[in-house]
Amino acid sequence: MAMKLFDAHCHLQDPKILNKAPKLISTALDSGVLNFAVNGVHEKDWNLVKEMGEKYSSVIPCFGIHPWYVAQRSPNWFSTLKEFFEITPSAAVGEIGLDKGSKGREIDFNAQIEVFRQQLELAKELKKPASVHCVRAFGDLLQIVKDIGPFPDGLLLHSYLGSAEMVPEFVKSGAYFSFSGYIMPMKVQKAKKMLKTIPLERILLESDAPDALPNSELSSLFLVDEDPSLPQEFFAQGRNSASNASIPSDNPSLTSKDVSSLPKDMLNHPANIHNVLDYVANLLEISKEELAEISCRNALQLFSYQDSTMKALAGIAESFPSVKKAQKTQNLGSQHILKVI
Numbered sequence: 001m002a003m004k005l006f007d008a009h010c011h012l013q014d015p016k017i018l019n020k021a022p023k024l025i026s027t028a029l030d031s032g033v034l035n036f037a038v039n040g041v042h043e044k045d046w047n048l049v050k051e052m053g054e055k056y057s058s059v060i061p062c063f064g065i066h067p068w069y070v071a072q073r074s075p076n077w078f079s080t081l082k083e084f085f086e087i088t089p090s091a092a093v094g095e096i097g098l099d100k101g102s103k104g105r106e107i108d109f110n111a112q113i114e115v116f117r118q119q120l121e122l123a124k125e126l127k128k129p130a131s132v133h134c135v136r137a138f139g140d141l142l143q144i145v146k147d148i149g150p151f152p153d154g155l156l157l158h159s160y161l162g163s164a165e166m167v168p169e170f171v172k173s174g175a176y177f178s179f180s181g182y183i184m185p186m187k188v189q190k191a192k193k194m195l196k197t198i199p200l201e202r203i204l205l206e207s208d209a210p211d212a213l214p215n216s217e218l219s220s221l222f223l224v225d226e227d228p229s230l231p232q233e234f235f236a237q238g239r240n241s242a243s244n245a246s247i248p249s250d251n252p253s254l255t256s257k258d259v260s261s262l263p264k265d266m267l268n269h270p271a272n273i274h275n276v277l278d279y280v281a282n283l284l285e286i287s288k289e290e291l292a293e294i295s296c297r298n299a300l301q302l303f304s305y306q307d308s309t310m311k312a313l314a315g316i317a318e319s320f321p322s323v324k325k326a327q328k329t330q331n332l333g334s335q336h337i338l339k340v341i
Helices: 018-031 043-055 067-072 079-085 109-126 140-146 167-172 188-197 232-238 270-284 288-302 311-319
Strands: 007-010 034-038 059-063 092-098 129-136 153-155 175-179 203-205 330-332 334-339
Touching: 007 203, 007 270, 018 034, 018 167, 018 270, 034 043, 034 092, 034 109, 034 270, 034 288, 043 079, 059 079, 067 109, 067 167, 079 109, 079 188, 092 109, 092 140, 092 232, 109 129, 129 140, 140 167, 153 311, 167 175, 188 270, 188 288, 203 270, 270 288
Parallel strands: 007 034, 034 059, 059 092, 092 129, 129 153, 153 175, 175 203
Antiparallel strands: 330 334
């Protein structure tokens, strides 16, 4: 049985890839990705996300205002958001959050907190999971989560790069921890310590496409067709994102490169979640087959809220062959032990 994955957070409505979305989705589905949680970031893209959810049964629409776009919100943004959930009951909340990074510092932090709290409270009221962005604001995030939580319907900490020490408190609040290519530049020992603190039943995987390109060898990556950041020779002889063998084989200097030597704005294909799977499984010291099943089952459970299109599929989790039921993980000398029965 081929490995199945669930892309717990991405932005297939992003203008950089919107016109390529049909092929990106098709290729990712062929690679084993079952579903995509597509997150809106501002009022102007919510309708695109809604339409994508209506067009593709594999897409879970999510609506929210990302902290970078807080200053651009309209006076009626919150009533508009609630209306979107009324007409799209299958939707989850996201992307919302806090950001004190280089871009986030340009946005008034008190305004970020106000908008974030409103959306987080709405998620709890509607009994829906929320996908949360956090950059250099984990202390603030944890305090707000404690104030408003717990969240029995789940909280998805997208592209988590927080400390291992904060994990237990977030777990108590109902948090899941999702990982993308952004984990790869993290110091290996720090990443390993953090990952092994997280209960396996709370781990998710995501592509965050078109961002978070995994730092991998090009020959292992799916490319986005006609990515404007790449030289045309990458797409020579009709090679494209439909195959991992997307780099011209007659140019060894290209196949040996990794993404660190390429443009920073190179687009990420959702099928590159496989590279994230490989990396995280290696750090956790479990097989990628086990992690694929565990993370997919976790995502199916998280997104099986009332009115979700995933609710009918939740039983799929019980049919996985090698991990039919994962009991609570144990920590023995910081090593996760997964009981498979």
